[in-house]
Amino acid sequence: MRPFGFERAVDIAHASRLGQDSGQGQTDAAVQFLAGGTTLIDLMKLDVLTPARVVDIGPLQVAHNSIEAGAAGLRLGAFATMSATADHPGVLQGYPAIAQSLQLAASAQLRNMATLGGNVLQKTRCTYYRDSSWSACNKRNPGSGCAAIQGFNRNHAVLGVDDTCIAQYPGDFAVALIALDAQVELNGPSGRRRLPFSSLHAPLNRRPHIETTLRPGEIITAFFVPPGAWNRRSLYLKVRDRASYEFAISSAAVALDMDGERVRSVRIGLGGMAYRPWRAKEAEDALTGKPLTESNAEAAAAAALSSATTHGYNDYKPELARRTLVHALLQARSITPADV
């Protein structure tokens, strides 16, 4: 690990001031915020992230880790740990997709360390990004090319990609957040603002080194999930290479609001499949107002994957995503109104 300067922030204003050079959206920013450390310290050891300064925002945890579930929806302090959120009764009962996305992620130790804000910003697991001996990586070294496109790309993205990068967004929680129309609260040098969660991660647009729309010095302070009948009839289905402690090769967050046999509204997020947390609006539109039959679910899943681009080893992914989504939709349908 390279030498770095270490600073400890005592509150948000202090952190924003210390982090003004964070760039944040950029992978190569000179200043990095340290919360749980499970991504940052790992990537610093690998010489992938080489910040000149690290700003420890751990002391902000106490003031920004509350979880409130009520009539106004769900508010999650961004410094709540993954484990505390996954075990919270209000989350378990009212927002099963959120609880499941966290329970099925990482390991118990990592969930104790990682904060929600850091979790949504975790970096791709692309092996060509994580191994700096590969010279071609547009995300790590802009303009250098992409070794993954011609490489071993079995778990690389098929949605939202272009010919500059096929790195996959690895997280689970963000997939549930994007499906449930979450918002994110940011605090930074120019004050507090709120964004739809769907606009936190930047679209690729041939600029894989710009990962978020965060402004320099901005810190995620909270997430909001609006209230709605669909929240309780939601689930997160994760498909992976081993039974536990593994990233998704395909996942789906589904939230259903039924009007008898017909779909009044459905919210769908896809994971293990895309460059960034992915909302499958085409699939939602295809199902809305229709009975939730297997064939209608299949048609919706086909719509969700219609723009998929594969690169050899990941040719299997669109079919796996379709089957994952159909399975998730039918499973959500079988959540009985009594459960809801």
Place this chain on the structure above:
Amino acid sequence: MTTVTRRSVMTGCAALAALGAAPPATPAKDEPTTAADGRVDIHMTVNGKRRALTLDVRVTVLDALREHLQLTGTKKGCDQGQCGACTVLIGGRRVLSCLTLAVAAQGKHIETIEGLAGASGKLHPMQQAFIDQDGFQCGYCTPGQIMSAIACVREGHANTDADIREYMSGNLCRCAAYPKIVAAIKQARTEMGHG
């Protein structure tokens, strides 16, 4: 340039001088103090004893324990947060010491495998259960398994075999002693007063 307040601390490389960082003022209680060579003075409580150390800011809790406090019971497996061999309890919660900077653990309470046995040498019920149930072969992952297992029981995540397997999945065992580890945890959870 950054305003260095009373509680802001700059440490690390000499190159920082080029950034124009002002030297830190007198640090507040519980803040690391920085020496001219970029090393940092920290203290943490390890197994009930307050320990003061002067460390490079890059040193992890794992390396602080093993290389600076000679507490080599905590093992370095992957050093990348993937195997669980380095599991310790910080503030009572199981975490990975290889991904935790010592400077970020300033003032915290750390429990390691060396702190489990009583003064008389009587083993913790989880240690005894691993012996009774033959819960290891080579033993390299065992300190991490035991620390993780104690936390697993205290968290209430050891009620069923399926829960134990799920909530212990962050501790890999290349000898694949997993069935015996599950048996050990079931034995110890009763003795630990968790059913």
